[in-house]
Amino acid sequence: MSDDEYIYDEASGEWVPASGGAAAAGDAGDVVEVRDAVGNVLADGDQVTLIKDLTVKGAGQTLKRGTLIKSIRLTGDAQEIDCKYDGIKGLVLRAEFVRKR
Structure with a gap:
C-alpha cells in the first residue's frame, strides 16, 4: 500500500x-446530536436566541437575553456551538444557554 x-x-x-x-x-x-436548553435538536444554519445574559470573555461585552444569533455551526461537541456576532470573532456558545428559534 x-x-x-x-x-x-x-x-x-x-x-x-x-x-x-x-x-x-x-x-x-x-x-453528535446537539440539543438546546429546551431539548430541540440543533443543526448547522439554525437561528438561536440567548436565554441568559452572557459576558463574553476577551470582548468586554455582554450579550443580553433575547439576542438573536443567526447561522450557527456545530463543532462536533455536544455542548458547543460556533457562531458569528457583530464585533465578536470566534464566538463559541454553550448549547444550554440557547433556544432554537
Missing part, C-alpha cells in the same frame, strides 16, 4: 488503512 491509502482517525489519533467498509462504519457512529 502507498501512503495515500491511509486516513487519519481523529478519535484515536492514529493513521488507519482507508478500507471503504471500516471507514464508513466508523464515521456513521460519530454523529
